[in-house]
Amino acid sequence: NAGVTQTPKFQVLKTGQSMTLQCAQDMNHEYMSWYRQDPGMGLRLIHYSVGAGITDQGEVPNGYNVSRSTTEDFPLRLLSAAPSQTSVYFCASSGTGRAYEQFFGPGTRLTVL
C-alpha cells in the first residue's frame, strides 16, 4: 500500500493564482482531512470529510474548497492564493477500526509570493 500520497511536494504561487493540492489514500479510509502547519503553531484543521460526498469545515476554512467524489481522493483547492496561505499542508486519513489513528501524507510546502 502507498498509504497517503500528496502532490506536489513543493509549489510556488503568485498572489491571486489558484491551484489544487492532491491527496489520495489506498486504505479505504472513510475519514480524510487537510491541515496546515505554520511555524510556532500546531497543525490546524482546514476541511474534513467523513465519506464520499460529505465534507465539512474545520478551524481555518477560509480561502479553501474541498470535494470528495470518491473514497480515495480528497483534493484541496486554493481559490485565489494569498501570502497568508504560505504554509505546509498535510493530508491525513483514518478508518474507524482502530479508534481513529490517523495516517499522514508527506506534506506539500506552499509559498505564495
Next chain:
Amino acid sequence: KNEVEQSPQNLTAQEGEFITINCSYSVGISALHWLQQHPGGGIVSLFMLSSGKKKHGRLIATINIQEKHSSLHITASHPRDSAVYICAVTTYGQNFVFGPGTRLSVLP
C-alpha cells in the same frame, strides 16, 4: 488558552539521557495521540492512548484521564530521536486537536 498544551517547547539532551515530554488538555477526549515529525519530514503516529500506559521499544507513553495529562518518555535517548513530538487529542468525533509540539535535539 489552547486546548492542548505541551512542555517543554524545546528540549536539548545528551545521548543516553532519559527524556520526558508532557501534554495537558482541557477538553473531553476519546483518545490521545503522540506523533513524531522529523525535520522536513512527514508525521508518524507513535502511540494512541485512551488509558494507562503503552510501550514501544525505548518509547513509553502514559495517560492520566482524571488529571487530563499525558507524558511521553524516551529512555536511552539517541541522536536519531531528534524530532518534533506532537501531542494531539481526538474529541468525541474524529477531528484532531493538536498541541504546539516539542522540539527535541539529542546531542551525541
